[in-house]
Amino acid sequence: MEPRMGLPGDVDAVTRVIINTMPLDPQWDYRFPYRKQHPEDHYKYTRMLFEYFLDPEHDDWVVMVVEDSLEPGGPAEVVAFGVWDVSYINKRRYGPGYKPQDPVTEVEERGGKHRRDANHEHFDEFRRGQMKAYDKFFRPLGPEQMHLQILATLPQFQRRGHGSALCRWAMDLVRRDSLRHMSVMASPMGRELYTFLGFAWVGSFWIQVPGEEEKLVLQAMMYRPPTASRTSLEDVDGNCAVS
Template sequence: MKPRLGLPADVEAVTNVIINTMPLDPQWDYRFPYRHEYPEDHYKYTRMLFEYFLDPSYDDWLVMVVEDSVEPGGSSEVVAFGVWDVSYVNKRRYGPGYKTQDPVTEVEERGGKTRKDANHEHFNEFWRGQIRAYKKFFGSIGPEQMHLQILATLPEFQRRGIGSSLCKWAMELVRRDTLKDMSVMASPMGHELYTWLGFERVGTFFIHVPGEDERLVLQAMMYRPSKLRRGIAVEDADGGCVMI
């Protein structure tokens, strides 16, 4: 179960993992309530997003995958993956004013209002909320950090330590590259795992479109190699996300 670097050739497998895993998380229904009526759109734009993430030219993003045998004695397939914002590398190279690549916005612009699987107000608020929450809770830390954008494991392979192995790989990278922290916007689905791994909660925040009763409650969490807890305020904020 040792993670390896995700490659462009993994796009079909990674898309399969996300489509079969993320409906377990409430934020997927919140953003894509019409995916059953329009499965072709749902697959098309989900795959497009991971084409960007797996493209080596999008080097602000790093995908790591884990393979296992779906059938006993069968060949190994991708059963889990994680996506990290590692733009700290380019910020070290070009300076803190460097602007991180944004594949999510590119996919949304290409889909526009013709994309039928999504609630566009929820989708946009979800992404805008993530940006607001990241700035509020982690902006003062500066560029020397990485962010776990998404972590997904096929349901039949959960509770086997696969998600933990991906997180531990990234935690070691934080230590090796002397970063200040790794952040994540955690849903209830992932909160228990991150707490067990030693992440600390630094704030609670909400996804909410004005005028609606429906909202998502999420947690801003961080892992720091040192056990220092000074200077991090625990508070509430509006906006955020767990997955892209």
């Protein structure tokens, strides 16, 4: 099925997808190792984040969903979705002084600082690490870009093309809006899909709390439309330690 725009009424379905999909991703265990001990906190704050993304007032973000039948012959329900940072639209509208919207801060201000499902050191380091990696690999390319923040498909619906359909929707938007590229911080479970779709590997980065042996390795990847000029792109290939 073709992707459609996510609506505020999709919040419970999207929350179900993320909670049932993301434990396959190592970064979920890294950030939320206590989710089984505190399922009520895990659901509450995960749902709160997607309420933010799906709120039309938060127009720096767009959510696209794909529906399929959970049971043969049954009604179509949300089984996959993607979240993109499209703040380039407001940056074009309001100029370089525009301050992008921050969903993590919003959730923290609504009690997320005290959620019991998270390892807060890992949670904070993950956020800092992604920001440092973005600054190294993608910010030098300027504001004419979009970023794939989250992509998830229920495990029983994977390998059916839903993730590809969502990414291709965004790749088409990159071309239509004459953007330079779309970036993503890819986990091991996502890298194969992005490579198949023509994303280029830019560099590896790892997230590690000082003094700990445990670390999380992610991959910076980007999609550049065939018509994009490469003469103005900075050399951002390489590796990045964000400990």
